[in-house]
Each structure stands twice: as structure tokens, then as C-alpha cells.
Amino acid sequence: MPEYAKAVTIVEPYRLEVQEYAIPPLQPGGLLMQVEMSGICGTGKHTYRGETTQYAGTVNEQTSPFPLIPGHENVGIVAEVTPGTVDFYGEPLRVGDRITMCPDVVCGKCYNCRHIFGYSWCENWRGYGNSFRATEMPLMGGWAEYMVIIPEAFVYKVPDGLAPELAVYTEIMACTYALDKAKEFSSLASEGFLSGDSVLIQGVGPLGLCHLIKARMMGAGTIIAVDTSSYRLQMARDFGADYTLDVSATSEDERVQLVHDWTRGRGVDLAIECVGYPEAVPEALRMIRRGGMYILEGVFVDMGDIPLNPHLIVSKGLRLVGLSNHPFTGYRPSMELMLRYQDTMPLDRFVTHRFPLEQAQQAIDTALGLECMKVVFEPGAQA
Structure with missing residues (x-):
């Protein structure tokens, strides 16, 4: 095995360097993964710009430290494994297995771990690509030749037949459990999101496109995609969007009117925020029907306050749901x-x-x- 590995490091905002790190000894129950692909996520882009506050207002509030090796959407091959190491389901891991991993490291002992099982609200949460200073715990992000997987991390075998190009966005697909949650409840009717319901997705970058894909798989009716990129809007149409709205070519009033025109004057049943900017929220409230639902998932990083008229929520009887992560149990189903x-x-x-x-x-x-849609690092590729 090599003694050193290269990794892309954010030294400070707007400054990247490829640095070399000594590969540390593995802990019992841990492994070393040779990275095949690692995605550049919206969180990584925020971190590059110095927008680093996450989980604001909770016990998990943290600021990502520099220098940092980002990368939490990863797929790779087990290069070295300690005896007895198993995956999330207790199945033995061996050298040569293709795996992906959950970036959230939890303690399993705090109040949230014991009361909200399977969800990463751990009071002692740490995140791969987010929490580990590279000078203290190196190779804890996927923008690297190798990643050190500690025993507390959850690892999942990639099914035979699923290419790395798909497995690399398992973490994003796991986030689309937002649509599964939407099926569970509604503010007025007894049912939640149903087959045939209309869906509006704000932002069809990787997160939004995965929600569009999942919504289409679940039998959604009219799907409307909103973005500023004509490239991404075309991708949205290719993946099943019925209508698209270019924010750069329309006014807010025009977009609201078009959404109502496309939904028989009512507004959409469900809107999902995947754009990452709070300014999108008031507009969505105007687009949702009475008794509809709004899921906010993209504003993972604290991007500040916005003016908001709560009367829109009250008068329509809207249900607003904030989701900041995904369940550990969602990885294998997403790959399948x-x-x-x-x-x-x-x-x-x-x-x-x-x-x-x-x-x-x-x-x-x-x-x-x-x-672009999903940009990935491929450490084994030639420059």
C-alpha cells in the first residue's frame, strides 16, 4: 500500500492546493478506500467561497475548518481493511469491494441518536468533507486518491451492475426521501403527496434533478422545473419535466402566473426548494395551492435572513417542512x-x-x- 496520498485541499476561501498527506494507520473496524469518483456538491462550493456555517441555531452548529479536504459524495474500492470490518448491514467487507459511504459520523449515544433513530441529528455530529481539519485528521474527504474510513462511519456495498457514475450520487438520491416524507402528511387532507400530484422544483442542479427523477419514478403528475441555467432546464426536460421556467428570462409575477396556468389555476400540490438561496422562498409560497406543502432542503448553509409574510402560510394553510439530511437506511434502496x-x-x-x-x-x-450538472473528481484519471 502507498504511504502517501494526494488530496485537493481548500487552504482558505478561494484557494485550492493539491497537497500530499501521509496515510495514517487504520483503526480497528476501519478501512482505506481508493477513491474512484467524488462529487463537487453545493456544500463544497459554499465552502470554497467561505460560506461555512452549517446547522445554524442547533447544537450541531459548526463552521467548517480550514485547511479542509472536501468531498462527501464518494464511491471507491476497498484497498485495505482491518479484520472484522463490516458494512452498514453487518456484511463483511473485503479488499476489492466497491463501496459508497454516508458522510455523517454519529455517536449513537446522545438524545437525538437514541430518539431519532437512523437520522443524523447526533449532538456530536461530524461530517466527512465538512468537519475534519486536514492537518489534524487527513484524508477525511473524497477529493483525494484515498480516504480513511473510521469505524464509526457507515459503509454500503454497491450492487453488482451499478456503475460508479451512478453510485457516486447515491448520497444525493438518499436525500430525495423528502418525497417519501411528503407522502406521509398534509396540512388539511388526510393524505400527503399522491401519484398524479403536481410538483415544482426550485433549482435543478444535482439535488433538484435527483428530486425530479424520484418524483417521476413515484408517479408525479405535472412537474415544473425552475432555474437560471438553460443547460440545466434542458436536462430537466430530458429527465421528465413537463414545464420549465427560466428565472433570468421572466419576472416573479410572470412565473407565478404561469405556474397557476399550468395547474388549472390552483397552484402546485408540492414545491421543493433545492436552489440553496433563501430569496426563492417567498416566491414559492405564491405558487403552492391552498393546503399544499413546501419542502425546504437546499438551504443547508446559513445564507442569511429574508423578508417573509407569514400571512401567505396561514391563509393557504400551507405545511412547511425543513429537511437537512437523509436517513442512513436510504442508501441501499437508492442504489437499488x-x-x-x-x-x-x-x-x-x-x-x-x-x-x-x-x-x-x-x-x-x-x-x-x-x-454542467454533476462535476466529479476522478483521482485515477490522467491530467
Whole structure:
């Protein structure tokens, strides 16, 4: 095994360096993963810009430290494993297994771990690619040749037949459990999100597109995609959106009117915020029908306050649900879902750009632009 590994490191906001780190000894129950692909997530882009406050107002509030190795959407091969190491379901792990992993590290002992099982609200939460200073715990993010997987982390075997290009966005697909939660409740009627219901998705980057894919799989009716990128709106149409709205080419009033025109004057049954900016919230409230639901998932990083008229919520009887993560149990079902649909939906188009570690600046610049979907690092690729 190599003694050192290269990793893309955010040294400070707007400054990337490819640095070399000594691979530390593995803890009992841990393993070393050779990274095949690691995605550039919205959180990573926020961190690059210095927008680093997460879980604000909770016991988990933290500011990501620098220097940091980002990367929490990962797939790779087990390169070294300690005796007795198992995956999330207790199945033995062996060298050569293809795996993905949950980036959330939890203690299993605090109030939230004991009372909200399977969800990462741990009071002692740490996150791969978010929480570990590279000079203290190196190789704890996926923008690297190798990742150190500690015993507390949850690891999942990738099913045979599921390519790395799909497995790399398992974590994002796991976040679409928001749609499963939407099925459980409604503010007025006894049922929640149903087959045939209309869905509006604000922001169809990787997170939003995964929600669009999942909504279509679940039998949604009219799907409306909203974004500023014509590239992403075309992708949304290719993946099943019935209508698209370009924010850069329309006014808010025009968009609200069009949404009502497309939903028989009522507004959408369900809206999902995946754009990451709070300014999108008041507009969505105008687009949702009476008794409808709004799920906010994209504003994971604290981006500040906005003016909001609560009367819109009260007068419509809306249900607002904030979701900041995903259940640990959602990984295998998400991979099995992709495996089932990979021949009937163009899931292999999700990853649009690949870069070796040495082209880190080009990779992040591409991800920050509007002419891409999922940008990934491919550490084994040649520069």
C-alpha cells in the first residue's frame, strides 16, 4: 500500500492546493478506500467561497475548518481493511469491494441518536468533507486518491451492475426521501403527496434533478422545473419535466402566473426548494395551492435572513417542512432504485464533467458555472 496520498485541499476561501498527506494507520473496524469518483456538491462550493456555517441555531452548529479536504459524495474500492470490518448491514467487507459511504459520523449515544433513530441529528455530529481539519485528521474527504474510513462511519456495498457514475450520487438520491416524507402528511387532507400530484422544483442542479427523477419514478403528475441555467432546464426536460421556467428570462409575477396556468389555476400540490438561496422562498409560497406543502432542503448553509409574510402560510394553510439530511437506511434502496431504472432513464448523463485532482481549479470553476450538472473528481484519471 502507498504511504502517501494526494488530496485537493481548500487552504482558505478561494484557494485550492493539491497537497500530499501521509496515510495514517487504520483503526480497528476501519478501512482505506481508493477513491474512484467524488462529487463537487453545493456544500463544497459554499465552502470554497467561505460560506461555512452549517446547522445554524442547533447544537450541531459548526463552521467548517480550514485547511479542509472536501468531498462527501464518494464511491471507491476497498484497498485495505482491518479484520472484522463490516458494512452498514453487518456484511463483511473485503479488499476489492466497491463501496459508497454516508458522510455523517454519529455517536449513537446522545438524545437525538437514541430518539431519532437512523437520522443524523447526533449532538456530536461530524461530517466527512465538512468537519475534519486536514492537518489534524487527513484524508477525511473524497477529493483525494484515498480516504480513511473510521469505524464509526457507515459503509454500503454497491450492487453488482451499478456503475460508479451512478453510485457516486447515491448520497444525493438518499436525500430525495423528502418525497417519501411528503407522502406521509398534509396540512388539511388526510393524505400527503399522491401519484398524479403536481410538483415544482426550485433549482435543478444535482439535488433538484435527483428530486425530479424520484418524483417521476413515484408517479408525479405535472412537474415544473425552475432555474437560471438553460443547460440545466434542458436536462430537466430530458429527465421528465413537463414545464420549465427560466428565472433570468421572466419576472416573479410572470412565473407565478404561469405556474397557476399550468395547474388549472390552483397552484402546485408540492414545491421543493433545492436552489440553496433563501430569496426563492417567498416566491414559492405564491405558487403552492391552498393546503399544499413546501419542502425546504437546499438551504443547508446559513445564507442569511429574508423578508417573509407569514400571512401567505396561514391563509393557504400551507405545511412547511425543513429537511437537512437523509436517513442512513436510504442508501441501499437508492442504489437499488437506480439499478432498476438505469435502462429506462438516462441516469448515466447525470455526471457531465470529470477532472483529475491536478485540475482542481478548473473543476471548481466548472461546477460554479451554469453549463454542467454533476462535476466529479476522478483521482485515477490522467491530467
